Amino acid sequence: MDNIIEVKNVTYEYVDDNLTHSAVKDFSLAVERGSFTVILGHNGSGKSTLAKLINGLYKPTKGDVIVDGMNTKDELYETEIKRRVGMVFQNPDNQLIASIVEEDVAFGPENLGIEPDEIRKRVDESLKAVDMYEFVKSTPHHLSGGQKQRIAIAGIIAMQPDCIVLDEPTAMLDPKGRKEIINTILKLNREKNITVILITHYMEEAENADRVVVMNDGAIIADSTPKRIFSDVEMLKSVGLDVPQTTELLYSLKKNGFDVSTDVISIKEAADAIEKALHLEEK
Amino acid sequence: MLKDITFGQYYESGSVIHRIDARVKILLLILIIVFIFISSNLFSILFSALGIFTIILVSGVPFSLYAKNLKAILPILLITFVINLFYGEGEALISFWKLSITTGGLYRAFYMSLRIALLIFISSALTYTTTPNDLTYAIEKLLSPLKYVGLQNAVHTLAMMMTIVLRFIPILVEETQKIMNAQKARGADLENGSLMRRIKALIPILIPLLISSIRHAYELAEAMECRCYTGGEGRTRMKQMRLTKIDFYSSCFAVLGCLIVILLNIIF
Amino acid sequence: MSLLKVNNLSYAYSGATPFFNDALKDVSFNIEKGEIIGIIGHTGSGKSTLVQHLNGLLKPNSGEILLENENIWDNPKEIRKVRSKVGLVFQYPEYQLFEETVYKDIAFGPKNMGIADDEIDKCVRDICAIIGVKEEHFNKSPFDLSGGEKRRVAIAGVMAMKPEIIIFDEPTSGLDPKGREDIIEIIKNYREATGATVIIISHNMEDMAVIADKLLVLNKGKLEMFDTVEKIFSNRVKLNSIGLDVPIVTRVFDELIKRGVDVEKDIFTVEKAIESLKKVKAGDSNA
Structure with missing residues (x-):
C-alpha cells in the first residue's frame, strides 16, 4: 500500500504554566495516497496539533512523521514537505496575504521561485479548480467567508501539493459557505486525486470520506468507514461529538423498539430505513 | 460603512x-x-x-x-x-x-x-x-538597487510589510467597529465626559483590538510558513512590470x- | 401590550457595496414579553443590522422602534438605558473581553449602568450562579480560559446587566458540539431564571425547532415571514424559494410522504418524529 503520510509513535509535548502536557500520545496513523480521510474530535482532542505535525510546522517530541519518505525532522526537506502537504486553516482572513485575489494565490508559487509565466498559469488553473476564476482581480475583503476560504485553498493548490490538510475549514462559515468548501474539497480529491485530510467536528462533513478517524485526548479511539462510525452513536456522544439528525433519529427509533439500521447518513437512506422498518411491522 | x-x-x-x-x-x-x-x-x-x-x-x-x-x-x-x-x-x-x-x-x-x-x-x-499593490511593487522595484549595498532583506521586508498592511487595514477597521459596538452594547460611554474619561473609555476597545492583532499576526505567520515563505531570497514574482x-x-x-x-x- | 414594536424600519449603510448590502426595507413586527424568537436568513439578509437597531446601536433612516410603547430615539441622550434593557451578545463575544479578571469583566456592564458597588457585586454573583461561571474563576484572567469558557464569561458580561430582552447573534458559531450544547443551556437557564424575552440569530434549523416559539425570516433586507415555528416550517415552498432549509428530520418525513408512507406531515423535532412513528406502528398492528 502506498502511504503518503506515516505518523509513527508520535508524542508531542508542550509546556504551559510550568507543566508538561502532551497533545498527542504515542500516536500512529498512516494515510494512503489519494484517499479522503476525516479526523473527528472535539476541541482539545489533539486534532489540530496532529495537522501541524503532519506538515512539519510542529516537530514530534518523540517518534517520527514521514511524508513521502521524508522525515519532518530533517531540515533539508522543510520547504519541500510544506509544498507537498498544503495546509488550510479555520480563519480565511488570516491566511490571505495580498489584497488582490490573483496576487494572493501567486504567493506560494512565488516563494518557491517558479517562473512568472508558469505562476500565471497555475494561478488561473487553481482559481478555476475552486470555481473562483471570475474573482481573479477582486479584493478578498469584499468576498464572503466561503469564497475567501476557497481562495485560500486555491493558494495551496497553486503549489501543486500531493496532499491537503484542512484544519476546521468550515468552522467560521455559514451553511452555504460550508457546502461550497465541502464540494470543493471533494472535487479536488476525486478529480485531481489530491490526498485530503479534513479535520472537523461536523459529522456531516465526513459523509463522503473513505475513512473516518475519531480522536480523543490525543489518541485514536475509532478508525473505520463513515457508516460504521456514524452507527456508533454512543461512542460519538461519549467523546463530545454529535451526530447528524438523520442518525440521531434512527438511533432514537432503535431505542424505542424499532427494527432499523443506524448506519445511515443521507435523508434518502434514512427514509429507506424507516420505510423498511414500517413494512416489516405490517408483515 | x-x-x-x-x-x-x-x-x-x-x-x-x-x-x-x-x-x-x-x-x-x-x-x-x-x-x-x-x-x-x-x-x-x-x-x-x-x-x-x-x-x-x-x-x-x-x-x-x-x-x-x-x-x-x-x-x-x-x-x-x-x-x-x-x-x-x-x-x-x-x-x-x-x-x-x-x-x-x-x-x-x-x-x-x-x-x-x-x-x-x-x-x-x-x-x-x-492600485496600492502596484505602488508597493513599484517602490520595491525602485529601491532594489539598494541590494548592492547589502540591503536586499530590508527592501523585501518593507514591501512585504506594506502588502500585509494593505490587506489588514480594512480588517482591523472593521474589527474596531465591531468591538466598539460590543462595548457600547455593554453600556460603555464613548462620547461623553472629560478628556481623561474618554481616554479611559478607550481601554475596553484598545485591549481587545491589540489581542486580536496579535492573533492575526500569529496565525498569518503560520499560514505564510505553510505556504513556503522563507523571506525574500529565491522568490520570484508573477507580475512582471514591462x-x-x-x-x-x-x-x-x-x-x-x-x-x-x-x-x-x-x-x- | 407588546414589549417591543418595530414599525416600518428602513436602513441603508452609506457606501454599501453589492457584496455587503445589509440594508433593511420597511420591516415591521411585534414581540411579546417572554417569547423566544429565532431570526433566520442568509448572510447579508440584514439580520445583524436588524438586531443592532433593537438596542439603539444603529439609528433607523425611517421608521421607529418602540420599547414598552416608547420610541427609543425620543431621547437620544438616554439611549444607553435602552442598551441595558435590550442586551446584545455579538457573534464571537469573547473578542470583547479586556479586563484583568473574569469578575471585573462581567462587572463592566453593570458598572456602566451607574449602580452601587454592592448592587454590582450581586448582579455578577447572581448571573454567575445562573449560568455556571465558577467562583474559582473570578480572579483568573479571562484570557487564560478555554474557548467555550471565554464565551460563557462574555455572555455573562451582557446578562449581568439583567436585560429584559436579550439578543444573541449566532451564539454557537465556531464552537464544538459540547460547546454548542453549553451555550444553549446557558440561554435556557437565563430565561428560566429571569423570564426574559430572547432573540436568537442562527443558521441551525434543528436548534431553532427545539428552542424558538416564533421565527422571523429575513430575505434581502425584507421581512418575509414572522410566525410560529410550526407555521414557518410548514411553509416549505416559500422557505426553499429563498434558499432556506427545514430541519433534517422534517425532510426525512417529507421524503416518506412522497413515497406514500402514511406519516404526519409537520414534524420538526426528533422527539415528535418518534411519537408520530410510534403511532403509525401501533395503528398498523391494530389494523
Whole structure:
C-alpha cells in the first residue's frame, strides 16, 4: 500500500504554566495516497496539533512523521514537505496575504521561485479548480467567508501539493459557505486525486470520506468507514461529538423498539430505513 | 460603512494614465514636483498648471475627487498664502501696523499656494490611477538597487510589510467597529465626559483590538510558513512590470514639458 | 401590550457595496414579553443590522422602534438605558473581553449602568450562579480560559446587566458540539431564571425547532415571514424559494410522504418524529 503520510509513535509535548502536557500520545496513523480521510474530535482532542505535525510546522517530541519518505525532522526537506502537504486553516482572513485575489494565490508559487509565466498559469488553473476564476482581480475583503476560504485553498493548490490538510475549514462559515468548501474539497480529491485530510467536528462533513478517524485526548479511539462510525452513536456522544439528525433519529427509533439500521447518513437512506422498518411491522 | 474604507484611493477609469507603469509614474511624479518648484515666473508656473490639468483631464478621474484632497489641506494653503503675503518686496499696496502687503508679496503668495495646490493634484493623480499593490511593487522595484549595498532583506521586508498592511487595514477597521459596538452594547460611554474619561473609555476597545492583532499576526505567520515563505531570497514574482510604448511616450511628454518650463524660465 | 414594536424600519449603510448590502426595507413586527424568537436568513439578509437597531446601536433612516410603547430615539441622550434593557451578545463575544479578571469583566456592564458597588457585586454573583461561571474563576484572567469558557464569561458580561430582552447573534458559531450544547443551556437557564424575552440569530434549523416559539425570516433586507415555528416550517415552498432549509428530520418525513408512507406531515423535532412513528406502528398492528 502506498502511504503518503506515516505518523509513527508520535508524542508531542508542550509546556504551559510550568507543566508538561502532551497533545498527542504515542500516536500512529498512516494515510494512503489519494484517499479522503476525516479526523473527528472535539476541541482539545489533539486534532489540530496532529495537522501541524503532519506538515512539519510542529516537530514530534518523540517518534517520527514521514511524508513521502521524508522525515519532518530533517531540515533539508522543510520547504519541500510544506509544498507537498498544503495546509488550510479555520480563519480565511488570516491566511490571505495580498489584497488582490490573483496576487494572493501567486504567493506560494512565488516563494518557491517558479517562473512568472508558469505562476500565471497555475494561478488561473487553481482559481478555476475552486470555481473562483471570475474573482481573479477582486479584493478578498469584499468576498464572503466561503469564497475567501476557497481562495485560500486555491493558494495551496497553486503549489501543486500531493496532499491537503484542512484544519476546521468550515468552522467560521455559514451553511452555504460550508457546502461550497465541502464540494470543493471533494472535487479536488476525486478529480485531481489530491490526498485530503479534513479535520472537523461536523459529522456531516465526513459523509463522503473513505475513512473516518475519531480522536480523543490525543489518541485514536475509532478508525473505520463513515457508516460504521456514524452507527456508533454512543461512542460519538461519549467523546463530545454529535451526530447528524438523520442518525440521531434512527438511533432514537432503535431505542424505542424499532427494527432499523443506524448506519445511515443521507435523508434518502434514512427514509429507506424507516420505510423498511414500517413494512416489516405490517408483515 | 467603515468596512468599505480601502487604503489608498484608487479610481478605475481605464485611462492611458492608469496604464503607465507604476515605476515610471513614481519617477515622473518626482520629476514634475521638482519642476513645479523650479517654475519661477508667471509664465512657467501657468504652463506647469496647464500641464497638470491636462493630466487630470486625461486621467478620467472626476475633478471633485481631486478637489476633495485639496480641501483637506485648505488650512495649510491659506496659512501659506497669508504668510507669504507679507513677505514680499516692492510697492506697498495696503499697510497697517508694521505690516504691508506688496505686489511682490501678492505674487509670492499666489505662487506658493498654486505650487502646493499643484503638488496635491499631481500626487493625487498618482494615487487615483495606481492600485496600492502596484505602488508597493513599484517602490520595491525602485529601491532594489539598494541590494548592492547589502540591503536586499530590508527592501523585501518593507514591501512585504506594506502588502500585509494593505490587506489588514480594512480588517482591523472593521474589527474596531465591531468591538466598539460590543462595548457600547455593554453600556460603555464613548462620547461623553472629560478628556481623561474618554481616554479611559478607550481601554475596553484598545485591549481587545491589540489581542486580536496579535492573533492575526500569529496565525498569518503560520499560514505564510505553510505556504513556503522563507523571506525574500529565491522568490520570484508573477507580475512582471514591462515597459511599453505608453511609458516611453508619457516620459517624452513629461520631459518636453520640463524643457518648456526651463525655456520659459530663461526667456521671461 | 407588546414589549417591543418595530414599525416600518428602513436602513441603508452609506457606501454599501453589492457584496455587503445589509440594508433593511420597511420591516415591521411585534414581540411579546417572554417569547423566544429565532431570526433566520442568509448572510447579508440584514439580520445583524436588524438586531443592532433593537438596542439603539444603529439609528433607523425611517421608521421607529418602540420599547414598552416608547420610541427609543425620543431621547437620544438616554439611549444607553435602552442598551441595558435590550442586551446584545455579538457573534464571537469573547473578542470583547479586556479586563484583568473574569469578575471585573462581567462587572463592566453593570458598572456602566451607574449602580452601587454592592448592587454590582450581586448582579455578577447572581448571573454567575445562573449560568455556571465558577467562583474559582473570578480572579483568573479571562484570557487564560478555554474557548467555550471565554464565551460563557462574555455572555455573562451582557446578562449581568439583567436585560429584559436579550439578543444573541449566532451564539454557537465556531464552537464544538459540547460547546454548542453549553451555550444553549446557558440561554435556557437565563430565561428560566429571569423570564426574559430572547432573540436568537442562527443558521441551525434543528436548534431553532427545539428552542424558538416564533421565527422571523429575513430575505434581502425584507421581512418575509414572522410566525410560529410550526407555521414557518410548514411553509416549505416559500422557505426553499429563498434558499432556506427545514430541519433534517422534517425532510426525512417529507421524503416518506412522497413515497406514500402514511406519516404526519409537520414534524420538526426528533422527539415528535418518534411519537408520530410510534403511532403509525401501533395503528398498523391494530389494523
